[in-house]
Amino acid sequence: MPDDRDVILEQVRARCGGLPEVTERPSHGSPAWFVRGKRAFAYCWIDGHHDEGPPHLWLAAPPGMQEELIEADPDVFFRPPYVGHRGWIGVWLALDSDWEQLADLCEEAYRTIAPVALIRALDARP
Numbered sequence: 001m002p003d004d005r006d007v008i009l010e011q012v013r014a015r016c017g018g019l020p021e022v023t024e025r026p027s028h029g030s031p032a033w034f035v036r037g038k039r040a041f042a043y044c045w046i047d048g049h050h051d052e053g054p055p056h057l058w059l060a061a062p063p064g065m066q067e068e069l070i071e072a073d074p075d076v077f078f079r080p081p082y083v084g085h086r087g088w089i090g091v092w093l094a095l096d097s098d099w100e101q102l103a104d105l106c107e108e109a110y111r112t113i114a115p116v117a118l119i120r121a122l123d124a125r126p
Contacts, residue, residue: 004094004095005046005047005055007095008046008055008093008094008095008097009031009044009046009055011093011097011099011102012031012042012044012057012093012102012106013031015099015102015103015106015107016033016041016042016106016110017033019033019035019106019107019110019114019122020114020118020121020122020125021035021036021114021118021121022034022035022110023036023037027040027043028043030043030044030045030046031043031044031046032044035110035113035114035115035118036115036118039113040060040113041059041060041106041109041110041112041113041114042057042058042059042060042106042109043057043058044056044057044093045057045058049080049081054092054093054094055092055093055094056078056080056090056091056092056093057090057091057093057102058080058083058088058089058090058091059088059089059090059091059105059106059108059109060083060086060087060088060109060110060112060113061087061088061089061105061108061109061112062087062108062111062112063087064087065087065089065108066079066084066087066088066089069089070089075092076091076092076097077089077090077091077092078090078091078092089105091105107122110122
């Protein structure tokens, strides 16, 4: 029987892995998702950053989104270390996370990093 962290990671994988030309590989000891194998748009710290704390996700974000989300719900969103100064957002994860909202955030992170041709491919999907 999978534990909660396995279920959470599978939920994140389902939202990040289905985007055009995305690959997953470990980076900095964490599962990460890359556009065309080059630029990361998401890191999942399933055991917490440096193996401390609850599961969380770091996502690329367009300008202004980090501040907006943290202000709206500081219990869910935070400014992550190392990438927060570039506008990335942190999201605390749990089994009862809003997975539809997370899917939208993962897509927005992808759009922030992906080249125009891949965004067009994403928009052309049914």
